[in-house]
Amino acid sequence: MTAGVVLHLPMYWMGRHMGFHLVGMPMDAGMWWGMVLIIGGVGLTAFGLLPTHQPGASDDVIVLAPPEDAPLTPAHWMMCGLLAVALIVDIMKPASLGFVVPGMREEYGLSTAAVAILPFAALSGTVLGSFVWGWLADLYGRRASILLSSVMFVGTSICGAMPDFWWNVGMCFLMGAAAGGMLPVAYALLAEIMPTKHRGWALVLVGGIGAVGGYFAASALSAWLQPDWSWRIMWFLNLPTGLILIALSPLLPESARFLQHIGRGEEARTVLARFGSGVQTVAATVVRESHSHLPPVDRRHLAVTVALTLAALSWGLVNFGVLLWLPGALVAEGRSVEAASTLIAKSTLIAAPTVLISVWLYSAWSTRGSLALMLGVSAMGLFGFLLRSMGVEALADPIAPLALLIVGSSGVISIILPYTAENYPLRIRGRATGWIAGCSKLGGLAAQGLSVLGAAPALGVAAAFVGGLAVVALGMIAVLGRETRGRDLRDLEVEP
Known part of the structure; x- marks a missing residue:
């Protein structure tokens, strides 16, 4: 993979005297x-990462007692740090789109409608990646799926040498697939290794650090490198960052639960010992009963799956629809672009502590209640914009509904994937988390599709529809959702 990327570097370097403009240049044999x-x-890589199932020869197999009730150890902190780095790299990839589009548009001479295809392709890739990698996590394992994403990051760095826009679109789709796949898998791995009393805050905090760090890394590296190396350098960063993740991979453990599930008991024992935990030995018949072959969705999980799916769709419509349409709507009201951007920036600063608030609510109050609360805050912001569109003078200044919307959407995305990971048994946890992650992008894909077609609805109409969807999701989670705070994940394997 690395050799394949290196063969593209001469093309990039040939353009150094032209501001690294490569448009119209023929692709050589090396590329x-x-x-x-x-x-x-x-x-x-995909073939080499396939796990070997090793069913035990004896009638007795291991059942994990810890790490559910294990104390927090340095190994747990190291794993949190590694997954935070992985998520920063993961989120940095799609976040870079906003910084490469201006230079790409200028070099390729693209119209606004044409350049919108690039984020649409990336978002399509994240949807597919979330669904596929969720399935791969249950087949390959959590660590192996993260490694496969990292390897794909390396390959997609050749976007930086493509002389044609449509090659960038194709590579952007693959980059989105790799990025969309890593997020749900990382949550599944973290949920299965962290002790119960620390699981909630760790899930939300690591996800929040990844989101904030990813956007910061993308913006900082763009400001530092683009002036001298053009927009193309943002794609080539996929090479070193992907290799860094691969180099760190020996420090990242596989889930002991997954190793046990595929019959690799000794490796599961080794992982547990690394986290200061031990195992119990029980009859194999008990394990077979507790690990039934569940489909991705059955009657036990149907209600919570529908509720989380609606919540994820509503978040995607807010984040990739309403919030992206908002600047144009504010400018249409007579505000300047600068004033609209300043207003949104102020509202974002008000919402900045949301991640820490979400961590506290999720771990100290209620997992189900905190997700429902954040959906409610989002709905309040959306209905605020609906009332503004109806001429309510008290909401002439949009900063209050905007702050509510940003607070609510930030809280929802901080909580929904950790909550999903805690609601499903091991056999389908990867698929379930991938499904919800994919649905969060699917809502955005629908919104971006409307933008590409020039059919984006008026802000008030969009707010009314998405707000109603969020309220339905809120009600279903409040009534049908499980409370997972302090809950032992082993309960999911044996409950009727």
Whole structure:
């Protein structure tokens, strides 16, 4: 994979005297062979990461007692740090889109409608990646799926050498697939290794650090590198960051639960010992009963799956729809672009502590209640914009509904994936978390599709529809959702 990327660097370097503009240049033989190596590398990696199932020969197999009731150890802190780094790198990839689009549009001579295809392709990739990687996490394992994403990051860095816009679109789709896949898998791994009393705050905090750190890394690296190396350098950053994740991978453990599930008991014992935990031995018949072959959705999980799906769709419509349409709506009201941007920035600063508030609510109050609360705050912000569109003078200044909307949406995305990971048994946890992560992007994909078609609705109409969806999700979670605070994940394997 790395060799395939390196074969693209001469093309990039040839453009150094022209501001690294490569548009219209023919692709040489080295680039074509590089793509062959990259495609082959993905296939070999996927094959090499397939786990070997090793069913035990005896009638007795291990059942994990810890880490549910284990104390927090340095190994737990190291794992949190590694997953935070992985999520920063993961979120940095799609976050870079906003910084490459201006230079790309200028170099390729694209219209506003044409350049909108790039984020649409990336978002399509994240939807597919969330669904596929969720399934892969249950087949390959959590650690192996994260490694596969990292390897794909390396390959997609060749976007920086593409002389044609449509090659960028295709690579952007693959980059989105890799980025969309890592997020739900990281949550599943963290949920299965952290002790019960620390699981809630760790899930929300690591996710929050990844989100904030990813956007900060993208903006800081863009400000530092783009002036000298053009927008293309933002794609080539996928090479070193992907290799960093691969280099750190020996420090990242596989889930002991997954290792036990595929019959690799000794490796599960080793992982548990690393976290200061031990195991119990019980009859295999008990394990077979407690680990039934559940489909991704059955009657036990149908209600919470529908509720979380609606919540995820509503968040996607807010984050990739309403909040992206908002600046244009404010400008249409007579505000300047600068004034509209300043207003949104102020509202974002008001909402900045949301991650810490979400951590506290999730771990100290109620997991179900905190998600319902954040959906309610989002709905209040949306209905505030609906009332503004109806001429309510008290809401002439949009900062209050905007702050509510940003607070609510930030809280929802901080909580929904940790809550999902805690609601499903091991056999389907990856698929379930991937499904909800994919649905959060699917709502955004629908919103961006309307933008590409020039059919984006008026802000008030959009707010009314999405607000109603959020209220329905809130009600379903409040009534049908499980309370997972302090709950032992082993209960999910044996409950009727």
